[in-house]
Amino acid sequence: MTERVLSGIQPTHDSFHLGNYLGALRQWVELQSTHDTYYCIVDLHALTVEVDPALLRKRILASAAQLLAIGIDPKKSTLFIQSHVPAHNQLGWVFECITGFGEANRMTQFKDKSQKSGTDRTVVGLFTYPMLQAADILLYQPELVPVGEDQRQHIELTRDLAQRFNSRFGEVFTVPGAHILKSTAKIMDLQEPTSKMSKSATSLAGVIELLDTPEANVKKIKSAVTDTGRDVTFDEANKPGISNLLSICSAISGRTVASIEADYVGKGYGDFKKDVAEIVTETLRPIREAALGYLHDEQALLDILSEGAQRAEAVASKTLSIVYKSLGLLPRS
Ligand code: ATP
Numbered sequence: 001m002t003e004r005v006l007s008g009i010q011p012t013h014d015s016f017h018l019g020n021y022l023g024a025l026r027q028w029v030e031l032q033s034t035h036d037t038y039y040c041i042v043d044l045h046a047l048t049v050e051v052d053p054a055l056l057r058k059r060i061l062a063s064a065a066q067l068l069a070i071g072i073d074p075k076k077s078t079l080f081i082q083s084h085v086p087a088h089n090q091l092g093w094v095f096e097c098i099t100g101f102g103e104a105n106r107m108t109q110f111k112d113k114s115q116k117s118g119t120d121r122t123v124v125g126l127f128t129y130p131m132l133q134a135a136d137i138l139l140y141q142p143e144l145v146p147v148g149e150d151q152r153q154h155i156e157l158t159r160d161l162a163q164r165f166n167s168r169f170g171e172v173f174t175v176p177g178a179h180i181l182k183s184t185a186k187i188m189d190l191q192e193p194t195s196k197m198s199k200s201a202t203s204l205a206g207v208i209e210l211l212d213t214p215e216a217n218v219k220k221i222k223s224a225v226t227d228t229g230r231d232v233t234f235d236e237a238n239k240p241g242i243s244n245l246l247s248i249c250s251a252i253s254g255r256t257v258a259s260i261e262a263d264y265v266g267k268g269y270g271d272f273k274k275d276v277a278e279i280v281t282e283t284l285r286p287i288r289e290a291a292l293g294y295l296h297d298e299q300a301l302l303d304i305l306s307e308g309a310q311r312a313e314a315v316a317s318k319t320l321s322i323v324y325k326s327l328g329l330l331p332r333s
Pocket residue numbers: 008009010011012019020021022023024025146147148149150151184185186187188196197198199200201
């Protein structure tokens with residue numbers, strides 16, 4: 001049988017960025033031809049940050065448009081919105097009841113994000129976020145979850161919860177594995193190449209956005225922080241800036257880092273950055289244009305998402321009813 005894949009992305013910003021694209025989304029597209037793929041816009045997870053309703057609505061639609069633009073094909077993949085399938089919340093609660101408080105407290109994403117905003121501004125939903133994520137995944141019984149490196153711990157928790165449920169209540173869940181491509185698992189911020197490129201970075205100067213204009217992205221790449229020295233060589237510890245640009249260039253061109261290095265022997269950072277800017281913007285230009293095109297027809301987007309939700313719901317509700325039965329909950333007669 002074809003193996004199943006599930007992944008999700010938060011609609012928390014106006015645009016996805018190059019880290020999202022190379023770290024996760026490009027794998028989403030590739031897996032469509034070999035796997036039975038489910039992709040979810042996790043709008044409920046986006047409620048863990050401050051909500052501006054008009055903006056959230058816009059960002060959910062922009063997320064769908066960008067996913068279609070990068071090549072997610074609704075004929076091959078089930079593309080849907082998390083809040084359209086209530087089983088996610090229902091199974092999320094079950095997982096909250098089998099997760100230890102200490103265990104949840106060890107999640108580094110929670111620790112980092114709550115530390116940044118302080119206890120008073122940290123919502124409980126941020127704490128229970130990984131249990132909802134486990135539900136997103138396990139409802140669909142996938143073998144693989146394509147994500148970036150920062151999600152490894154959440155996928156580990158998901159595996160633990162699946163195994164725990166199975167051993168206590170009977171074999172219900174497939175235990176999934178993270179699908180993380182080493183070379184692009186962590187794309188760094190262009191201005192701060194020791195931090196990951198992130199939608200919630202304080203400044204977007206080092207974040208290459210899919211929906212940004214090619215001119216803006218060229219400017220960001222040309223002003224990327226580089227390191228002392230002038231050789232274009234990969235050395236993550238001493239040359240994080242150049243190494244990050246090499247990883248980006250290699251991921252997009254499909255060439256090895258060594259062969260790219262060879263091209264720049266005797267040349268400087270300036271030539272290299274110019275070429276990186278070109279290859280990145282030429283890759284993103286058609287994606288941006290296609291996304292803007294999809295955004296012109298909101299109803300068509302809603303129709304695709306509605307059909308996706310219908311297909312997702314059929315799988316999710318089946319899993320949920322097996323879960324409830326295994327727990328001893330009575331079916332409504
Ligand atoms: P935030 O940083 O605000 O939490 P994000 O930019 O990490 O948001 P998510 O929606 O959390 O975006 O992530 C979507 C997917 O992109 C996840 O699979 C995540 O692992 C991956 N990803 C995010 N940033 C990077 C990055 N810099 N490099 C590689 N993969 C990344």
